[in-house]
Amino acid sequence: SAVISQKPSRDICQRGTSLTIQCQVDSQVTMMFWYRQQPGQSLTLIATANQGSEATYESGFVIDKFPISRPNLTFSTLTVSNLSPEDSSIYLCSVDKGGAWDGYTFGSGTRLTVV
Amino acid sequence: GDSVTQMEGPVTLSEEAFLTINCTYTATGYPSLFWYVQYPGEGLQLLLKATKADDKGSNKGFEATYRKETTSFHLEKGSVQVSDSAVYFCALSADNNDMRFGAGTRLTVKP
Numbered sequence: 001s002a003v004i005s006q007k008p009s010r011d012i013c014q015r016g017t018s019l020t021i022q023c024q025v026d027s028q029v030t031m032m033f034w035y036r037q038q039p040g041q042s043l044t045l046i047a048t049a050n051q052g053s054e055a056t057y058e059s060g061f062v063i064d065k066f067p068i069s070r071p072n073l074t075f076s077t078l079t080v081s082n083l084s085p086e087d088s089s090i091y092l093c094s095v096d097k098g099g100a101w102d103g104y105t106f107g108s109g110t111r112l113t114v115v
Numbered sequence: 116g117d118s119v120t121q122m123e124g125p126v127t128l129s130e131e132a133f134l135t136i137n138c139t140y141t142a143t144g145y146p147s148l149f150w151y152v153q154y155p156g157e158g159l160q161l162l163l164k165a166t167k168a169d170d171k172g173s174n175k176g177f178e179a180t181y182r183k184e185t186t187s188f189h190l191e192k193g194s195v196q197v198s199d200s201a202v203y204f205c206a207l208s209a210d211n212n213d214m215r216f217g218a219g220t221r222l223t224v225k226p
C-alpha cells in the first residue's frame with residue numbers, strides 16, 4: 001500500500017489567516033481525497049482531487065474556502081482560508097491505491113486549532 | 116444514499132474482555148465493507164475488510180463477517196488489550212470513488 005507524508009501535523013492559527021496542508025505520496029495515484037474530522041465526529045469528505053483537473057467538492061464545501069492543488073500524481077495541497085474557530089478540526093488526506101475495494105490509505109492528519 | 120450506522124460509544128472494557136462493536140449499513144448496490152482504526156494522535160489505518168457477502172475479514176485478532184441478510188458488519192475481538200484503545204470506524208464503499216464512514220466508536224481498555 002501507499003505511504004503518505006502529511007504536514008504539518010498540527011498548527012495553531014489566528015482568525016482570518018490561512019493554513020496550507022501538504023500531502024506527499026510515495027507512489028503515483030490517480031485520486032486523492034481530503035477529509036475533515038471535527039472534534040468527536042466522523043470523517044466528512046471535503047473534495048476529491050485528480051491531477052490535471054479541478055477538484056470535485058462535496059455539498060457544503062466550496063473552492064474559495066478550501067482551495068486544492070494537485071500539480072502531479074504524488075502531491076496535493078489543501079488550503080483552509082479565512083480561518084474561524086469553527087474550522088478547528090483534523091484534516092486528513094487519503095488515496096485509493098489499489099481502488100476503494102482495498103480500502104483507502106490515510107495520512108497521519110493535521111490538527112488545526114484556530115484562536 | 117449509502118450510509119453506515121455504528122454503535123455509539125464510548126466503550127470501556129477491562130483487559131481480556133470480549134469486544135463487539137455493531138455496524139449496520141444501507142446500500143443500493145453491493146458494497147465492500149471496512150473497519151478502520153485511529154490510534155491517539157494518528158491517522159486512520161485499515162484494520163480489515165470484506166468485499167462480498169459471507170466474507171470474514173480478520174486482522175490482529177479482530178474479526179468481522181459481512182452479513183447481507185442483516186446488512187451488518189459487526190467488529191469482534193475475543194480478548195482486548197490496553198493497546199487496542201482507539202477509535203474504530205466502520206465504512207463502506209459501493210464504488211471506487213466514495214468511501215462512507217460511520218460516526219466512530221471510542222474504545223478504552225483498562226488494565
